[in-house]
Amino acid sequence: MRCCRKRNNFTLLEVLIAVAILGMTIMAIIAMVGTAKIRSLTAARDLRENHMLVQAVEYWLLDVESKELPPEFFPYPEYTAERILENVDDLPKGISASRGNWRLVKMTVNLLRNGEICQTISVERLARQLD
Template sequence: MKKNNFTLLEVLCAMVILAGGISLLMWQMTMAVKRLDINRSNWEQTHDLTQAAEFVLIHGENKALDPSLFIGDYQVEYSFSESDLKPENILLSRRSLKKLTVQLIKDGEEIDSLVMDTFVEEGNHAN
């Protein structure tokens, strides 16, 4: 019977290829974790913005925002201003078209914002 032995050079080449493959796998896993963290953060920001906008639209601006609605460690501010739509595009009613701006603030910096036009009852907002 013939015995097959590997040379030291063949073993070293196999080990280098194996180590390279494991290194690439670990690098890919690290990149995936970073992408997941960014996506989670973006989702939290979007969730907090939409929760604040929904709360303001349902309860009006006279009620304080409920902090239990928010996931992230953000401060949420909102304001109403005049809409950019032209007057001929606005329906005649007792509601006026206003632009609602919701800002997500962390450490004094604006992280993200949501701007939407909405109908508001007359007298239910401050300019």
């Protein structure tokens, strides 16, 4: 009489299921690594652009008469910065935007990459009135 043997090997179906699970796991890991790389590159570019924007703002806060950034101060070939000065009109009633030779202006600095705005910041500051 034959006795039930205990089997020690895997069936083909069990092996195929294990390989499919392993393959899906590896694909998920590769997708996560790819997404993390893209996010890392985007964050690095944003940080670099923010640094450039802050450099331009700091320069124009110190030198309000200058219209352009000197190339030795802003050495980024595919980036440029532009400054727009506007009068501040939305002050509370009875408050003047100018006093003596000084006036309150809104300075908007745009960082442009290949001619298109990629970052912008606005700062209200005091500026000498030019005659």
